[in-house]
Every structure is written in structure tokens, then in C-alpha cells.
Amino acid sequence: MGLAELEDLEVFKPGETGNVEKEEAAVVSKKLPQEADYLFDRKYVCPVCGSAITSKAVRSGHVKTVGTDMDLRPKYEQLDTLKYDIVACRVCGYAALARNFTDITESQIALVQSKIKATFKTQAEFTGSMYSYDDALERYKLALVSAIVKQDKTSERAYLCLKTAWILRGKREMLEAMLTEAKATGKKLKKEETQLVSQIPELVKEEKAYLKNALEGFLGARRTENFPMCGMDELTVDYLIAALATVFEQYDVAKKLLGNILVSRVASNRLKDKARDLKDTIAKVSQ
Numbered sequence: 242m243g244l245a246e247l248e249d250l251e252v253f254k255p256g257e258t259g260n261v262e263k264e265e266a267a268v269v270s271k272k273l274p275q276e277a278d279y280l281f282d283r284k285y286v287c288p289v290c291g292s293a294i295t296s297k298a299v300r301s302g303h304v305k306t307v308g309t310d311m312d313l314r315p316k317y318e319q320l321d322t323l324k325y326d327i328v329a330c331r332v333c334g335y336a337a338l339a340r341n342f343t344d345i346t347e348s349q350i351a352l353v354q355s356k357i358k359a360t361f362k363t364q365a366e367f368t369g370s371m372y373s374y375d376d377a378l379e380r381y382k383l384a385l386v387s388a389i390v391k392q393d394k395t396s397e398r399a400y401l402c403l404k405t406a407w408i409l410r411g412k413r414e415m416l417e418a419m420l421t422e423a424k425a426t427g428k429k430l431k432k433e434e435t436q437l438v439s440q441i442p443e444l445v446k447e448e449k450a451y452l453k454n455a456l457e458g459f460l461g462a463r464r465t466e467n468f469p470m471c472g473m474d475e476l477t478v479d480y481l482i483a484a485l486a487t488v489f490e491q492y493d494v495a496k497k498l499l500g501n502i503l504v505s506r507v508a509s510n511r512l513k514d515k516a517r518d519l520k521d522t523i524a525k526v527s528q
């Protein structure tokens with residue numbers, strides 16, 4: 242990828258500065274920021290067991306957005322910020338989205354204590370400088386278990402499924418990029434890289450299973466819950482359902498929702514543009 246190539250760029254040509262040691266120091270100091278440079282440690286207290294938690298979080302002002310996927314997955318230039326959205330307690334196993342980690346009632350705490358903490362094996366302290374996709378996946382799966390146990394709203398569970406699907410997609414894209422780069426440069430993949438790349442079909446399958454759960458959850462929530470839902474207004478949720486329905490070729494469901502958005506007086510131009518794009522996509526694939 243671009244970053245790795247740039248890192249190897251020499252800032253000065255040999256002999257340009259006349260001092261080898263100085264040259265090396267200059268190369269080091271001009272090194273491009275790494276993922277860990279965009280992160281900081283945020284402290285929490287677990288509402289279930291009282292343990293102190295340190296969680297990696299993204300310095301939000303420092304990352305640049307580069308758009309969204311059809312299903313609204315946000316993408317950033319420097320790193321996949323979605324990996325850092327979950328706070329998890331390594332002692333009791335309680336986990337949730339950072340924005341509602343402490344949002345838990347007494348009766349929910351009792352449920353997590355009896356159904357998760359009682360059997361959870363305390364994990365070692367995290368010592369890495371960033372979360373891998375596998376670290377992130379584990380955190381999302383813990384959050385989903387907590388959401389189920391504490392009987393969170395259908396929409397909240399659907400949203401976690403959606404975000405888990407995005408993490409699986411992020412991992413797959415990373416592996417696909419590795420494969421593409423190897424093909425382009427003629428570099429042979431190492432044994433462990435070959436093993437990783439062989440996970441791609443399984444990642445596609447798993448992503449689809451999570452998207453299916455998200456679709457069903459949001460369809461149910463739309464009938465029974467009030468808006469805003471997971472921070473999204475009604476039209477945004479309708480667009481999201483349309484995007485998910487399209488994945489599963491439920492074009493009639495999608496077209497009806499998109500039609501409502503396109504004639505809406507309150508929908509933003511941005512959402513209307515996305516709805517129009519999705520409608521065009523459906524027209525092409527459903528012919």
C-alpha cells in the first residue's frame with residue numbers, strides 16, 4: 242500500500258548531507274505516522290465489576306474521512322476507526338459501544354454479572370499499541386453478547402451486527418490489498434500470509450450473516466421503536482434498510498423505502514444522492 246512505500250522513501254540521497262548518521266536520523270524523524278500515532282488511552286471504570294479499564298481511542302480531529310460504503314460504513318484515510326468503537330472489560334467480559342458503555346441499569350448489571358461475569362475468564366492486560374482486526378472482532382462479539390444478555394433494544398443489537406460486518410469487511414479488504422500488492426510486485430506471500438488470505442471466502446460468508454441479522458433487526462425495530470435510532474433519523478434508517486435489503490436481493494423492499502426518501506421534503510441532499518445511486522444500482526442488477 243501507499244504508506245508502506247512512502248516509509249521507505251529516502252528523505253536525502255546518500256552523500257547529500259555528507260553525514261551518514263545525520264541522514265539516518267533525518268529519515269527516522271520524517272517517518273510517516275503509524276496507526277498507533279492516531280490513538281490514545283482512554284480510562285473507564287467498569288459499571289459491572291468496578292475494574293479500571295484502559296481502552297484505545299482515536300484522536301478524532303486527526304483523521305480524514307474518505308467517504309462511506311453503500312451501507313453507510315464510514316471510511317478514513319489513516320486508519321479504520323471502527324476498530325476502536327468498543328470498550329471491553331478484560332476482568333468480567335462486559336463490553337459495549339464506547340458511547341453507551343456506562344449506560345446500564347441495576348437490573349442489567351445483575352444480568353451481566355450472573356450470565357457473563359460468572360463464567361468469563363479474565364484476560365491478560367492488552368500491551369499492544371493498536372488493535373488488530375482480530376482484536377476488534379473479539380471486542381465486537383463480546384459487546385454483542387452483552388447486548389443480548391442485558392436485553393438491549395433490537396435496534397442496538399442490529400447496529401452491533403452491522404458494525405461487526407464492517408469489521409469483517411475491513412479485514413477482508415486488508416487481505417485483498419495484500420494479495421493485490423503481492424501480484425503487482427511479483428512478491429511471493431509468506432506462509433502465514435497465504436494462510437491469512439485463505440480466510441477471505443469465510444470472511445465474505447461471515448459478513449453476510451451479520452448483515453442479514455442487521456437487516457432483520459432494523460426491519461423489526463422500524464415497526465416497534467421510536468426515532469432517532471442508534472443516532473440515526475427515520476430516513477437514514479430507511480436508507481440503511483434499503484441498502485441491506487439490496488444485498489439480499491429484496492429489491493421491492495429497497496425500492497419502496499428509496500421512493501419515500503426521494504420524494505421527502507426533509508431528506509438531506511446528501512441522503513437523496515445516496516438513495517438515487519442505490520436506486521440506479523438496483524435498476525442495473527435487477528434487470
Ligand SMILES: [Zn+2]
Nearest residue numbers: 287290330333
Ligand atoms: Zn468489568
